[in-house]
Amino acid sequence: MRRHRTEQELIKYQFKLASDFRMEEANEHLEQCAQCREHLEQIRRKFAALDLLREEITVSDDLVARVVEQAQGGVSNLTLKKRLIRSARNDKWRWIGAAAAVLVVGLSLLLVFNLPKEREKKREFVKEPTEMEGEIKFEKGAEIRRAEGSDKGVPAMKTFAMAPSKEEARVGKAFGVGTSGGIAGGAMPEQPPFAPASAIELVTLPRRENVQLTIYNSADLTLVRERRNLTLKKGWNWLQFMWANTLIDPTSLTLEPLEQKDKVEIQQLVFPARLRELGRWLIRSETDGRVPFEITYFTSGLAWRAFYMGTLAKDEKTMHLQSYVRVDNNSGEDYENAQTRLLVGTVHILDQIADLARRQYPYDRSGPEGTPGGSVTLEEALEAPAANVVAFANGLAVGQQLELQPKEIKKEGLSEYFLYTIEGTETIPNTWGKRLLSFESNDISVKSLYKYDEERWGPQTIRFVAFTNDEKHNLGQTPIPNGDVKIYSQADDKEYLSYVGGTGIKYIPVNEEVELDLGPARLVTVEPKLMDFKTENYVFDSKRNVSGWDEVCQWQIEITNTRELPIEVEITRGFGTAYWQMKFDNKDASYEKYDVTHARFKLNLGPRGKRVFSYTVGTYHGEREQVLTELTRKGAAR
């Protein structure tokens, strides 16, 4: 064992101040050295004293109000103190200041006593605006007041309700959410107010009550439905929605009251001229108080993808498959406690949502306005899916479910799409990704297969694992979405894993067979050798030019299996013409015509086995092709 660690080294270790190398070194040492571990524990106990001052500190509303008021016109205490200190440092300037003050006071007194009476009249005249100041003060109060239920430090997502303009407040109209000067019991103006285009005074809304995300994987498209409780005043209310720095498609915005629908009416959504990245809803309310609303829109920047991990048993006859989904959020918006639904299926959209979100003005695209997507409209996307709910995690054994407690992902049929709903809610902050287990299945029967096809993969053998997505294979509960799959195999009795290969899979419907391409195989080789070649049966035309001939090739195929397991091999050979005939006589292997120009051989090899077979293929060219056609016809007739 090397030397003991000094206190300073242990402090650096504890607070992660050392380099990675030193940290690792210290870690290794601590694993072996009880004395240093004890010393480290003492250091931890000592520095635990720091936690005595860790209590939560909150700033008072009064201080916040003071800061806001002072920042918008006043002078801070500290600035004031600094000024006082500066002035105190220089007695000379203080005395000059004092003398000047005396002079000013004297002059003021002189002026007051000599003011003409007309001036007094003028002063009386300006008293009226002073009364209006009371209203302005009231508005200031409204500005800094938090909307009821809003969460401190977490503002609502760019959604604001407007306080009334000063003019409106003066004439007694009640517009906007959150003003205390409503007209409860008063007459509601019939004409909607004009939406001011300038910067307006805003009151933040309460945070989202809940939010649901439906994320499509075939397009950069997510449907967001969020619920917020707005406090409405009787009359006209303006509600502002800002989407700056997000990827929200403003043309898809909708707002619906969830209660008191007969008393609350959404009149219009306005995109004020010259103001970018904001829209304002005009809401007519016949009721005072809190009303839950649902805001719905499309956004881009949220994506999900599936990926899989398969572990082959030692005999490679069965596989354990784990499926995960990863949700990534780059939409510019945090989604807290969101119910997340993942949609599989191809959707057709006219415009990319991200492009719509980045446009200068919401409707500056020529052509039809309205929904952003051609095939997918918001209404369609909002349609409730069919009720045929199937647990997606059925592949799990009961014990494993208890142990892992994965969030259940439920699958629903939605038209020609499939919808997976993640159990519970997820918080997905902007720029974060999250991985979730979607299902797990044991003992899936698989077939290990090696394929050789020079035209597709060149002179190498490719390894495949095949299985079917059906109940017989402990699957088949749901279609399997596109995704990457990595296959491991158990290398020894200690269940250490070794990486076998990886590939991407496409959407696998129920009862469909899938072959996973695991890449080139090193332990199984196929070597074709051309043993003989000749041309024969030449035909000449009237000018004695060659117009037809046959080519005869004799091939020898050598297959070597250096693995300890029996294998199945499939060899595909192409002939470059549809006019070919094969002579093949081998009991250990079979051959079939795969397509018009290809033949396929299938054979099994034992562990560490080697096999050689030969075939002769004759191809017909030019006028000789007709000869083969006639031979085939005669054969068929017989």
Next chain:
Amino acid sequence: MDNTDRSLIDAHCQGNRTAFAEIVRRYGDGVFGYLIRMSGSREQAEDLFQETFKRVHEKAHTFRGTQFKSWLFTIATHLAIDNLRRRRRVRLVSLNQKVDCDDGTCEGLNAIAGTEGCYGPSEEAAMSEQKEQVRQAIGLLPARQQAALVLAYYQQLSYREVAEMLGCSIGAVKTQMSRALRTLAQRLPDKSGEVE
């Protein structure tokens, strides 16, 4: 940067008063806690808090970065360090010296400690004493070491973020932290405030 921050700053620059209030509320707790720990006095922290947000109000239009929080804490840090240096020119407190509570220091401490109601009078006094020792131990650190410690340990910022706020390299932050911790190891009370 949190997009809401950017929106709020833009709204503030366009003259929206509520946006500024929202910024203060959003970061108020964090900044105030930081300033209390840096100054050790609620009164001073309130002054610094006001000054910090006054500067934010005035200089928001110059903010071009991506991390508003870093920018805000940089302002608060500069003010807090200036305040510490100015204060230290006037008065230094020894660990063994009895604390004069007339200057509001105890108030600040209690604001951090929140001791009321949990323990009996003797335990409360013991804990209060330990807290005072910790506060003083931190308070006697050089300004930049203190800032590095408070930002990294209490505000739980990464060393990278602390480096941004202090305008130095990560290595320099680690050095400051290392020195601060070495000093604290000598000065902190042995018990971690456990009350029996």
